[in-house]
Amino acid sequence: MAPDLSTTFTGIRFRNPFLLSSAPPTESESNILRAFEAGWGGVVTKTIGLHPVVNVLGPKTKFLRADADSAHLSMKKRPGAALHSSWNWELISDKTLEWWVPRLGRIKKAFPDHVLVASIMAGSGNDTELRHWQHLAAACQEQGCDALEINLSCPHMDRPDMGSNVGKDKELVSIVTKVVKEVAKIPVWAKLTPSTTDIVLEARGAFLGGADAISSSNTFTSLPLIDADTLDFEVQVDGLVSTGGLGGPAILPLSLAKMSQLTQAFPDKSFSGIGGISTFEHALNYFLLGCGTVQICTAAMLDHAIGPNVIRQLNAGLARFLEKHADKGWAGVAGFVGLRRDRVVAQSKIRRPTEKDYRGGYDAEGYAAAEEVGVKR
């Protein structure tokens, strides 16, 4: 018998713990319908807001690739290069709430057993802006959405009261969460920014405001590289660039470090892990650190826009993993969530070699032997 991949997260039943995160793969009705047909357990819609959105001229996302036989990194397409990361400066959905509302209803009717999470964003500078959050939340839940994800994490917003600028302020995080919770009849997940010193503080703010889960990470604030021939940024308009967000393989270890901080600080809370996932082995890291679901963007963008092969491999990987560990009696993902949470400790808790065995850094990987660099011992 095939293993049961289903799980329950924030009270919602998922046929599998894999979601498309809020991004281009979930920007339209047709994409979301295709995603459900392909087997994704859930999707988080591209973030919906009330303010007008106009994106920059030209590409909004590009992919940085690394050569296998040199240290060369570039966004230029070339054979044999491996994906390093995605870089984007795309704003939230440029479609209005009125555009989204009937589509959310139709998607939910077509796939009642798949999980539809509406990502929403408004400002937080005054009461009118805070009411916008409530307006967005009410409109999406009326259409049957299963949960709300509040975007406190978009890294490229100029407004100081929006996106990651809210996510960097624990009081604002708490206020916005509470305001949304006042009208929400469905679970509220807070998507936090990794661009902060101690993400535990903002997470505490979200939980104090009543958040049912934390999603992390959004993309990491970053710049595209400068091309040494043209002296232009690899992404630019009229020679100008602004900071954008890094996603994909490069952020997997970074995002895991944030997640480890979060799950250790709040071992009884729910977390949805995001950042750099393209295989089950990547996702497993998040589960073992304490996440109940995971979300994927970059890998899906590069796989027919919605990741049909990615989700097939994630589901197959989870099934194989459960079969391999059948003797442990794990009832799906919940059986192994958090199993390695407590293995991350302070550096001082890591065993040292005895004085006799200690040879400094000389023999460690990455250090040249003294003779090679002409150092006299």
Ligand SMILES: Cc1cc2nc3c(=O)[nH]c(=O)nc-3n(C[C@H](O)[C@H](O)[C@H](O)COP(=O)(O)O)c2cc1C
């Ligand atoms: C082009 C692009 C657009 C995105 N738009 C949104 C968005 O509207 N709302 C949001 O919460 N996250 C957005 N994200 C962030 C992703 O949902 C995700 O958190 C991030 O890309 C890390 O996951 P990954 O490493 O799998 O790409 C966007 C990411 C990309 C690449």
